[in-house]
Amino acid sequence: MLSMSQNNFTGEFPQDFKNLPFLIHLDLHDNRISGIPSGLSPSLEVLSLRNNSIKGSIPEDIANLTSLKVLDLSDNELDGSLPSSLGNLPGMIVSPTSNSSTFSFVLSFSIEIQDLAVNWKNSKQGLANRNLYLYTLLDLSKNKLRGELPASLGNLRSLKLLNLSYNDISGLIPQSFGGLEKIEVLDLSHNNLSGEIPKTLSNLSELxxxxLSNNKLTGPIPESPQLDRLNDPTSSKK
Incomplete structure (x- = not known):
């Protein structure tokens, strides 16, 4: 585990990090790092680079991080389209268990480790590291991403949070998003999405x-017991 968040680090992302084959948790949020990391170890489970100065597009080889469960690249300057390979991350497809995560080994040592800070349900919260195996998060909000939503994102069955808000993403919401069976938080607000809200979202029993506010969506809001329980379902079309 390597945590150096909330400092004043600048410059390109260090390429030497690819030489750390046993690194599973890398937290560099709230710095001024630029450049896109590449060649990181497939053992990496948590990558937090929120609130830096990272520019460029998300590389297609992101799918090589086969153990990745938490990816937070929010509040940067990423542009380009979302790579379809994001939907092929095995760590976000298979439901996590304590036995499958290396965290249980790392945290068996008496080390005081700061909780991982993430944006969860519109507020900044700390996720206890001892429970990180329970969470699968993908946060790319507050960037300059454009293009359409890849249908492959619907493959991420174990994902609990998907936040793509405050970008310039256009097109339709894929029907495949009804396959996000574990999703609790789905935020696509403040984009350029159009068309109707897919009826398949009514399948999301844990949402x-x-x-979905501040888009160009039309048509009715799908009905389901879960959607009806949301605090303000009418906000979906604002």
């Missing part, structure tokens, strides 16, 4: 936060 409790849905953000």
């Amino acid at each position: 409790n936060t849905l953000g």
Whole structure:
């Protein structure tokens, strides 16, 4: 585990990090790092680079991080389209268990480790590291991403949070998003999405936060017991 968040680091992302084959948790959020990391170890489970100065497009080889469960690249300057390979991350497809995560080994040592800070349900929260195996998160909000939503993102069955808000993403919401069976937070607000809200979203039985405001969506809001329980379902079309 390597945590150096909330400092003043600048410059390109260090390429030497590819020489750390046993690194499973890398947290560099709230710095001024630029450049896109590449060649990181497939053992990496958590990558947090939120609130840096990272520019460029998300590389297609992101799918090589086969153990990745938490990816937070929010609040950067990423542009280009979302790579379809994001939907092929095995760590976000298979439901996590404590036995499958290396965290249980790392945290068996008496080390005081700061909780991982993430944006969860519209507020910044700390996720206890001892429980990180329970969470699968993908946060690419507050960037300059454009293009359409890849249908492959619907493959991420174990994903609990998907936040793509505050970008310039256009096109339709894929029907495949009905396959996000573990999703609790789905935020696509403040984009350029159009068309109707897919009826398949009514299949999301664990959804409790849905953000679709500030788009160009039309048509009815799908009905389901879960969607009806949301605090303000009418906000989906604002």
